[in-house]
Amino acid sequence: MKKHVIEAPVLENVPIADGIYRMVFHAQLLAIEAQPGQFVMVMKPDDQATFLRRPFGIADADPAAGTITIIYRLVGRGTKAFAKMKQGELLSVEGPIGHGFTLREGRQLLVGGGLGIAPLIFLAKSLPEKPLFLIGGRNEKEIFWKDLLAPLAEKIYVTTDDGSFGTKGFTTTLLPDVLEKEQPAGVVTCGPTIMMKGIAGLVKESGLPCEVSLEKRMACGIGVCLGCTFETTAGTRKKVCVDGPVFPAEEVFA
Template identity: 85%
Template sequence: MKKYVTDAPVLENAAISDGIYRMVLHAEKIALASQPGQFVMVMKPDDSGAFLRRPFGIADADAGAGTVTIIYRLVGKGTRAFAKMKQGELLSVEGPIGHGFTVGAGKTLLVGGGLGIAPLLFLAKSLPEKPVFLIGGRSEKEVFWKELLAPLAEKIYVTTDDGSFGTKGFTTTLLPDVLEKEQPARVVTCGPTVMMKGIAAIVRAAGLPCEVSLEKRMACGIGVCLGCTFLATSGTRKKVCVDGPVFDAKEVFA
């Protein structure tokens, strides 16, 4: 699987919610090679204070336009520096990296929480038929994603912890009803680990296949540093960067 390293010009970089930014980069070779579920490692070429690249799931890749989109949250020095970047500035991008989602036929239910929803955007765009989404957040403010998902989805179910929008509760609260109503062929989930574990258990009990996308801190992205490993249910250690980030849920959760 080919990957590239390029200094990509920033085309767009703007806040889409409080502390959440969307950045569009011109990176033709990476856009052409990218598959849903893969990620890129990025850093500012002129940032002498940043020694390591940061991983971001690919929220969109447009091969025709030669663009790659990432969505990120302001969490530290690096992402604050990204947020200040203007159109035309360069960001060093390495990718695409990792194994992505299965893009198969049949109705797909996509379940996401937090920034885990970002890579599901690219997957939804790539599926042969529009998927159903189930997304969750702590409050209505955190489910701004519904506007981004609307053009890509057959239907969107929303839960909020405080009940300020959609169904009060968690994605796991609503999932059994959604499975019964929508009768999906498979489920894909990305978000907080505790959420994905609960989703995987419900989906397994329903006898459906389930894929999960893991998020781990990474230093290298090529399987050398071993910073993103986890103990799989088989008893072997897996590397999220090269073995994933997408796995069959049975490999991750017992």
């Protein structure tokens, strides 16, 4: 699919949790073409302080309204500059980029941690059947996602490291019980690498299809800088930006 660079007006840019922002911008072409799991590379035009674009998974795309939603955490120069952007300011958006999630039949289990939950929102809206969610965070404050997911999920399982909400432990702690009880048709996971590796390992034993969405440092998003390449379990080199970010789990984790 053809990629575009669009000067997109910001429609909304608001904090939705501690240090977490949701930005909605108008980019008609991207909103029509975007697939769940794809991402955009964004920058403030003419902002030399942040030299490179930043990749963000698409959290929602509304073709009728022509809007794209991203959810981001304040981490450095780039995201701090984004957080100051006002309604009507222009954002330079390149996309849609990458190879997204497979929209499988049957009830899927979506396992997310941190900002990795954002692209799963768009996926949940696009799947033929309402999915189950299993999300994890350090504490109750990090589980604000559950309110965003509630209308999209058949059921939401929650774990926190400190036990302040849901089951105490990690998503991997609860996964075997969820698989046993819910018998999902497949699993999709997006979040910290260590979480995805654990999830992929447990799902492998069950024989269910499992997709993972990778995040790596990249400069271009179009397969030329080679910042984001990795070696697959088959020993071949792949680029997270154009070959992924979504891969079958067995290609990434042995």
